[in-house]
Each structure stands twice: as structure tokens, then as C-alpha cells.
Amino acid sequence: METVHGPTIPTKLTIVHSTGVFLHNVVWCSCPGVDCQQHLQLLKAKLFPASTTRPQTAFTFDVLDHFLIDALECKTSASSFFEKIRRMTNNCFPDTVPNRYRELMRVSRLWRDLMSRKWFGFAHDDEQKPDKGDLAWFCPACPQPGINLPPDWQARYERQVIYPCWLVSQRYVVDGNFTAQHMVMRKPQLDISLSDGLGYMVKDQEYQTHLSSAVESKERSSCSNHRAVNAANISRSNLRATGVGATACARHGCFVPHSIVDFQKGERSVYVLQINMSYKLR
Secondary structure: OOOOOOOOEEEEEEEEEOOOOEEEEEEOOOOOOOOOOOHHHHHHEEEEOOOOOOOHHHHHHHHHHHHHHHHHOOOOOHHHHHHHHHHHHOOOOOOHOOOOOHHHHHHHHHHHHHHHHHHHHOOOOOOOOOOOOOOOOOOOOOEEOOOOOOOOOHHHHOOOOOOOOHHHOOOOOEEEEEEEEEEEEHHHHHOOOOOOOOOOOOOOHHHHHHHHHHOOOOOOOOOOOOHHHHOOOOOOOEEEEEEEEEEEEOOOOOOOOOOEEEEEEOOOOOOHHHHHHHHHOO
């Protein structure tokens, strides 16, 4: 971390806000008793630094919130969002505005993860770490003892017909999408997960271990030109995943935390679906 001692020379800092990109000269505080780490000073000023070592770019909290809302509601990509910011800064010559697209991609991922941990109660507690599915909501309407049912509801209402079995039972449906394909990354080591297994997707390493022990049976067609079966047996070496499968509550359609998996075996038979889905049903 960059630490400042004594008087400092002003640093040229690029600040990205919802209304444009601005260049400012910043003098870091070096008063006694003040945290001299530059990235912490920026965070206290509601500026998210693009780096923790000698930051030269910072994003306001407002622009990060606006990007998350645009990406959620308007399906705006990071490239289009930042091009809009550059156009708002200089409508005639947007190319003259500094391009901080890569920084936005990195910072927005960190911001989204931090906000998720804050919303689920893990932001201010360093000792308690989120476990599998702790950063995802389960269906609030489904019966859950201790949440919308008394913890001892079975003993308390044993002789009363207040909670019949059909009313308090949790019912699930399993379905898959075999067209949501994911290409193999050129450098997968650069794709670092910030919440592996903490949301709706299962933990990747444990899931891969489960798939490696599963036995695949390829379906053979007796027809000379059965397109569905022949296409299913085609090698998909260029795809990291051939689809996605999920478990949801049958009553309200809400996804179950830590239950969504990538299809690694393709759409070759019903047994293949069982291979991929059996992990999250354990």
C-alpha cells in the first residue's frame, strides 16, 4: 500500500462520475493520526479507487450504483455505459476523454460483491464468513421453520390441524436450458471468482470433482440420420458449458441458493441430466 509521510506533491487523479470524467489534482492528507494509505482516503471520500497502490483513477459511489442499475434494468454493457459517460463529458470529441473501460469492469465487480456482502450482513463482520448460498435469497413465501414458521411448529401443533402436511412441505422443480452455451476462455486463470458457491451457482471445484467421477453413457441411434442424437454426440471441445440447470420452488418459481449448475456433458440423454443435476440435489 502507498503510504504518505510529510508534504506531498499533488497527484493527477481521474475521477469518473455519472455526469462525466474529470481530472483533478489531489493532495493526500498527511496529518498526524490520519490513515495515510491513499486508497483508504479515497474510500472515505466516497471514491472507489481502481488500484490500492498509487491510485490514479477513482469512481464515485454514485456512478457505480448507476451502472449496476443500468446493467440490471436496461441490459447496458460496461462498454456502452462508459461510452455514454465519455459522450456526456465531451459530446464533440469523446475520443479525447480518458478511456477507463477496463478499470470500470474490475471496479464494478468488486463493488457488486461488496454490496452483496453488505446486504446479507457480512460486510462489517470479519470473523463470520459467508457459506454456500449465503449470498442469495431463498423463496420468502415457502414454509421455513424459524423464519415464517415457529421453530417447534411440529411439537406445538402436533394435535391441531393448523399446518397440514401439504401446506408446510417444500416442493421443488428441476429444469435445464441446453442453449445457454459458454465458450472456453483463452486464459481461464484470469477469471477470478469473488463469490464462488456463495450465491445461486454451486462451488466450481467440488462440482468438477463430482463430474469427474460420473460415468457418461452415449446414446446410439439405430436411424441412419437421426439429427438430434447425432448432434448430441458431436464433440464440443470449444465449449466450457453446453447449458445450465436449476432447481426452483414449485409454488413460486424462486431459485434455490447453491443449486444452479453448468451442463458439462451436453444434451445426450436423460441420464446426462441426472449427472449434472445430481450434485446440487445432494
